[in-house]
Amino acid sequence: MTRPARVTDPSYELMDDHNGLSIIYRQHGFPSPLVRWHFHKEYELHLIVASSGKVFIGDYIGNFYPQSLFLTGPNLPHNWISQVAEDEVVPKRDMLVNFTDELFDSGYQVFAELKTLAPLLERAQYGIEFRCKHTIARAMDLMQRIADTSGATRLGHFFILLELLAASDDYQLLSGATAPQLADEHNIDRTNRAVDYIFAHYARDLPLEEVAEHLGMKPTYFSRVFKQATGRNFIEFVNRLRISKSCELLADGDKPVTDVCFESGFNNISNFNRRFQQLKGMTPSHYRRLVVQRLTEQNLG
Template identity: 55%
Template structure:
């Protein structure tokens, strides 16, 4: 789930309410929400979730992965894998009523199916890979979007049939990529999740300026050394790496969308040293900023036939 970058988490809201519909006892739950839902925050849980983003764009966090999202992004997350989508929305633009369509199911449900339906083992590889998050090709997202709409309007056996139709398509596609570099079981304590969410939202608001670990630690009322260990243990990624990944990700956008010089972009995204920026960029993208801009331009260039 995810929200606006200026959204402040409601620390009184219990995470389990986000994913538990006491009025529905079926095997597969369907959820949907807009970009301003109070349910939105950095979180993790024991269920699998298949997310279909249908509107808005912004930043997505899956485990230690940081990237961009836009409509028709289809992602499968496994148990205990932290995830969050943060929409970048112009305050003057009307927010769409639905941002995220979600199908949620448990590992226990799949295991129970496996004992009586041997064919369910076809999903084993897919579900194992979901531990690091799977991003599917947009063509598949477009293909299954009508099925998500149908799931929203049905329940019981009809929804179950739709769910397995979607999962069968996912299990056969070769157009996907993994997101997080590793799977992990982070802190599940509700209070800890609230504090991480506050930290992530604070970082998102300030990462392009002179943000440091001490600033965020103070925001959470923690000692810097304790916050550093807490953040790494809770998110699977160190604070400095998290911030640098955000900055490089933003730099990539600037390299593609603007004609600003690489030096200007370096300082715009929060780095104060061009050598450090170039080093971090190469480490993450395995190419220089100028090569990245050049390759991006080639992807958009369409030669004219003579």
């Protein structure tokens, strides 16, 4: 049995531990108060070191695994929810580095070389997932060096890491909507509770009215608030979560597509095939063959 994080903390995260430092390094496990649908003014470089589950960045829904590496821009809502057994605790799941635009606004005037990082920071407003295994392996080593050092040495490792990521061309931009469209402290807190509820129940029939009632809101008002905060209407959000689950099932084993359909929360195979084609541009069977082909190529490589 899996369970989502229980999320009750405020959705805007105020990091008051800068202490005059240019970057903040943190690590935490799962569950944790830091695991919630939230946003903050800082960029966040986020490395998953244990467990797998669902990632929500802006209007994007996808899967994460150990050694997944993401960069989110200022005020872009995000959350990572692990799929773990009931009462299972992951002592160390995440390694994070946070920093603000202020570091670069000041640095550009002194160090012209920092301007080469500007395109990376610009892309971060949509959220980035880095895909190159070699880049991620080097990034993991640099993240650990950041964790183990302090002062100018830590800052040096940080800039080397950003230079590495800025040079990578194997990445995916994630959200179609940016922070100004999504970040609203009042609405996103309610959406946080909605996402928590949806994540716990999306594998069965889940009408909008049920979620609205859970939040004590009228359905029409909830629908408007939810779309404003996530960039997706309710049905589209749930379907994307279900398709993400189906991709996970298709990649992990040889279950029949029909079983994958129902286990993902769809109630008929034709609707599942249609939604999958719309979102992934291929049939579920084709997707599975492609995953197997890529895994084979990686193993041979």
